[in-house]
Amino acid sequence: MSADTSLGSQSLFSGEGGMQDFGNGLYMLQLFANICMVETGEGVVLFDLGLPIDGPRIVQELRAVTDMPVRYMIYGHGHADHAFGSRAVLEDAAERGHDKPVIVAHESLPRRFDRYQRMLPYHEHINRIQFGIPEGIPAFPWDYIYPDEVFRDEMTFCLGDTTFALKHARGETDDHIWMWIPERNAVCASDFWVWSCPNVGNPFKVQRYALEWAQALEDMASLSPELMLPGHGAAISGAAEVEEACHTVARALRLLDDQVVEMLNEGKWQEEVLLSFAWPQEFAASPYLAPIYGHPYFVVQALLRQYHGWYDGNPSHLFPAGSGELAAQVLELAGGAGLVLAKARELAEAGKTQLALHVVDYVLDAGAEPRREALELKTSLLEALAAKERSLIARNIFLGGVRQIKKELQG
Structure with missing residues (x-):
């Protein structure tokens, strides 16, 4: 199908958007989370690998457009909906007699996988609540396929006539990466972009990083990409709209960070910060910042946790x-x-x-x-x-x- 990048098409979990063809061998499979596919003269690169149940669908949609071998699979980050559909792709490669695809991720991702396996019952429990998953349906992955290659700050490789530049920035996770494809003038953003107020401060999850998230979006905009493929929802096309989208969200995150730091420096405690931060109408009305997943209140909570200890200023609460x-x-x-x-x-x-x-x-x-x-x-x-x-x-x-x-x- 052709890509719909109009504002009216946006939804965080728009689900069955199916395979979208942007031309020049660039595709995005829009499921619960998006999977980016790039076909070159020497094989295919996959960026983000979806949920465990997405694996067969990834193979099905991929093989409907190309018989080329998958050469690289890149985990945009280690969350359950972005790094766990790889088993089916590996099995497809083996059945076809292709070389095993190389799995690439940030160097922090293996530690995340280790933590997930150590705390599987906990993550099963909190994900069941967060996503409203009924009892009897698995709520968290159990099959972990670790990367073959990891990097710290940047990694660039070429396949055929195409360059793939991987960039690390802490955002929704400490192992988050995004990918720039200069020959296609496209960015694969993973969950740095999800058509919602950024999911900084998820009430269930470990620390997330508002300022680094903002910087990553600004870095993407500085490349003037004509196409941004997000972690969830529809793509954004046109350099002007990509720039506006990235800078709007980055400014919102920086504003919240500035307010929290200013109030803490004034001697205010957590409750006062949470009850008095400002969220301007410009951001409240923006289609880029709809509070349909993340929420500005959650962002402020994350910033407080990042900059502040747990003491709330009331001695009665020290040993309550x-x-x-x-x-x-x-x-x-x-x-x-x-x-x-x-x-x-x-x-x-x-x-x-x-x-x-x-x-x-x-x-x-x-x-x-x-x-x-x-x-x-x-x-x-x-x-x-x-x-x-x-x-x-x-x-x-x-x-x-x-x-x-x-x-x-x-x-």
Whole structure:
């Protein structure tokens, strides 16, 4: 199919966009995550390898356009949707009698794979919540194919008449890379570009890097590419639009970084920073920064974690009492759980859903009765938040809480 790069076509997880042909041997297979394919006179280079279940589809779509051997497979980073469809490609090469493709990644990626395997149950658990994956369906990869070659800052190789320049920059991961193909005037951006507010500060995941992310986008724009192939969603075509897109997101990230640093230097603590940072309308209305996956609040959380320790400025919280013990005292002061639940309903009716949730939690944390009534109220509050929430991550966290409560109620 021909590529649709109009703004109206954008969706973070647009799924079955299928194989898109940009001409001159450059393709993008748009699945849950995108796989870039570059055909040269001496073979094929694949950039990003999708989910484990994507492997057969990658081979099918590849073989519909070329019989050339795959010479290189490049992991844009080590996340589950970008580095785990390679098994089927290796098997296809063996069946055809081709040489084994060389797998290339950043030098930090093997350590990521080691950590994933050490903590498989944990990652299975958090990914199930983050993506709303039902029980019984695997939520995290178990088959790890490590790279054959790794690099630190940059790596350039040629295949046929085509140059592939791999660039490392910390962004969504510490092993993140992007690829510049000068003869095709194209950039493969991996998750440096996903048609959303950048996923800096994912509530479940390790540290991510806003400033380096911004710099990577600026570096891409400086090359004036005519085409940018993202990690998710549709491609961006035209040097002017690529430049505008990259610089808009980079400016947004730098603005948040500047605000956090300025407020910390003024002696403000985390809560005050989170409640007072500004997100200008220019960015709130931008199609490049829609909070459909990442969120500016998450970015600020990541910046605080990067620049700041965990102490929140209140000595009472240094060695805090347990939440249940504190909640029991609050219920006693308030005159019992019934009055607290009544207050939570009053807040909910006034549209203060988040505040109502906190109040309900005093009843639940204290283990007080009527527990079922409190759980049912919390369910309705979480469902109300989920119905209005644009961020997939935040929405699935709310709905994950609903599922957990319903499991208890049914038990």
